[in-house]
Amino acid sequence: MRKPLILVTNDDGITAPGLRALISYMKDLGEVVVVAPDSPQSGMGHAITLDSTLFSKEVVIDPDNPDIKEYSCSGTPADCVKLALQVLLQRKPDICVSGINHGSNSSINVIYSGTMSAAIEAGIEGIPAIGFSLCDYSWKANFKTAERAIKQIVKEALLKGMPKGVVLNVNIPKKTKAELKGIKICRQARANWKEMFDKRVNPMGKEYYWLTGEFELLDKGEDTDEWALSNGYISVVPTQFDLTAHHVIQDLNSWNLNE
Amino acid sequence: MRKPLILVTNDDGITAPGLRALISYMKDLGEVVVVAPDSPQSGMGHAITLDSTLFSKEVVIDPDNPDIKEYSCSGTPADCVKLALQVLLQRKPDICVSGINHGSNSSINVIYSGTMSAAIEAGIEGIPAIGFSLCDYSWKANFKTAERAIKQIVKEALLKGMPKGVVLNVNIPKKTKAELKGIKICRQARANWKEMFDKRVNPMGKEYYWLTGEFELLDKGEDTDEWALSNGYISVVPTQFDLTAHHVIQDLNSWNLNE
Numbered sequence: 001m002r003k004p005l006i007l008v009t010n011d012d013g014i015t016a017p018g019l020r021a022l023i024s025y026m027k028d029l030g031e032v033v034v035v036a037p038d039s040p041q042s043g044m045g046h047a048i049t050l051d052s053t054l055f056s057k058e059v060v061i062d063p064d065n066p067d068i069k070e071y072s073c074s075g076t077p078a079d080c081v082k083l084a085l086q087v088l089l090q091r092k093p094d095i096c097v098s099g100i101n102h103g104s105n106s107s108i109n110v111i112y113s114g115t116m117s118a119a120i121e122a123g124i125e126g127i128p129a130i131g132f133s134l135c136d137y138s139w140k141a142n143f144k145t146a147e148r149a150i151k152q153i154v155k156e157a158l159l160k161g162m163p164k165g166v167v168l169n170v171n172i173p174k175k176t177k178a179e180l181k182g183i184k185i186c187r188q189a190r191a192n193w194k195e196m197f198d199k200r201v202n203p204m205g206k207e208y209y210w211l212t213g214e215f216e217l218l219d220k221g222e223d224t225d226e227w228a229l230s231n232g233y234i235s236v237v238p239t240q241f242d243l244t245a246h247h248v249i250q251d252l253n254s255w256n257l258n259e
Numbered sequence: 260m261r262k263p264l265i266l267v268t269n270d271d272g273i274t275a276p277g278l279r280a281l282i283s284y285m286k287d288l289g290e291v292v293v294v295a296p297d298s299p300q301s302g303m304g305h306a307i308t309l310d311s312t313l314f315s316k317e318v319v320i321d322p323d324n325p326d327i328k329e330y331s332c333s334g335t336p337a338d339c340v341k342l343a344l345q346v347l348l349q350r351k352p353d354i355c356v357s358g359i360n361h362g363s364n365s366s367i368n369v370i371y372s373g374t375m376s377a378a379i380e381a382g383i384e385g386i387p388a389i390g391f392s393l394c395d396y397s398w399k400a401n402f403k404t405a406e407r408a409i410k411q412i413v414k415e416a417l418l419k420g421m422p423k424g425v426v427l428n429v430n431i432p433k434k435t436k437a438e439l440k441g442i443k444i445c446r447q448a449r450a451n452w453k454e455m456f457d458k459r460v461n462p463m464g465k466e467y468y469w470l471t472g473e474f475e476l477l478d479k480g481e482d483t484d485e486w487a488l489s490n491g492y493i494s495v496v497p498t499q500f501d502l503t504a505h506h507v508i509q510d511l512n513s514w515n516l517n518e
Binding site for chain 2: 044196
């Protein structure tokens with residue numbers, strides 16, 4: 001039987017330690033091809049490159065693993081997936097995994113996440129897809145504790161198949177192996193960012209801003225990803241890309257729009 | 260009674276004719292403040308600016324309307340909304356409208372849309388929000404035919420309030436006033452883009468790509484935005500930013516993840 005083809009991508013760029021960790025776990029499960037941005041793309045949401053050109057080239061990042069083909073791409077994570085599927089891969093991948101992101105993509109962060117946009121792009125194209133994020137922004141974060149869980153989730157996805165129209169958003173708390181309690185299927189917690197803009201003046205006297213903020217959790221449910229993460233569980237949120245709020249269509253039909 | 264405060268933004272940039280049209284319609288309904296990107300941001304999805312600085316300045320684009328404050332911003336549409344709410348506006352807006360986009364944001368395009376990301380950002384912050392798009396990419400598109408419908412939708416939103424966790428994605432077909440049949444509440448059609456990459460070689464011999472593609476409608480339902488648009492209706496899709504696929508949580512709980 002042919003080994004499953006696993007497309008690996010991310011948003012932190014092709015040299016990020018989180019990507020290197022994910023590649024090393026995936027090569028135990030199948031044939032790995034990497035197509036990842038040539039520079040960090042955090043916060044890119046579901047951006048795609050429409051108004052400029054895309055460059056891509058085969059690269060060797062890890063000479064110890066010559067079997068793994070790797071391509072860097074000048075575009076966004078969604079661009080990487082599109083380019084992989086249409087141009088770079090010889091056959092349709094059996095699964096696409098994105099990450100491991102350096103930092104959380106739980107709750108409302110899924111909307112801003114380049115990691116998840118890659119997974120969603122693959123999902124739109126009908127490919128089972130999973131985004132992985134570790135709740136630790138450090139470049140030296142310890143990805144090793146999550147190896148077993150990540151492999152188990154990918155194995156199950158390959159075995160059971162992904163529900164139609166859904167990709168998985170997996171977040172891993174910053175815990176030791178002993179502290180990790182297990183894996184929980186969750187819903188996305190309701191939360192938002194309380195933005196703050198740090199206003200400064202540049203040497204030429206022009207004002208500018210840095211976007212900063214505080215995460216504001218508004219949701220005390222124990223079935224949420226935030227609850228799982230703060231209680232030592234890996235959270236798995238099934239994430240859809242049909243954004244229709246079907247439950248309010250009836251209400252809106254009472255609006256006076258066609259008098 | 261104080262007039263409603265209307266925040267107007269877009270993704271085509273502060274000088275785009277579609278934005279100017281929307282401003283002119285909104286000034287009949289309330290006090291207008293404009294915060295829009297200083298350059299086109301199409302396809303930006305829900306990108307935000309994390310790794311660089313944001314510039315913003317008050318500008319005068321339309322000297323005939325000195326009452327309307329306008330700010331340009333160096334960031335993405337989502338950045339514009341964040342900056343407006345936290346820094347530029349004196350009070351919370353009663354509604355945020357984004358557009359009128361030059362080109363469709365129906366169906367799966369909502370995911371890539373800068374226009375809709377601005378509306379969604381406002382929605383996350385608890386502000387009623389609507390994105391408007393005209394299915395005509397031309398810079399000389401005729402926005403006038405949709406004036407009455409756009410005003411009616413905004414008036415109803417101000418009157419009835421927006422359902423919680425929902426923003427509206429409004430698309431307007433390219434039709435004459437006589438051909439327009441009315442406004443329909445719809446669901447997002449299932450569709451995707453069949454990408455094609457146009458491969459070229461630059462003068463230095465380096466290969467590069469342009470992303471192009473064909474829209475592939477997979478959904479023959481008559482309750483979709485695509486059906487409405489191709490039958491002469493303005494489509495209104497309630498769009499949510501909780502991406503949880505609640506209906507598959509039970510299924511995923513049968514996966515073997517914690518043996």
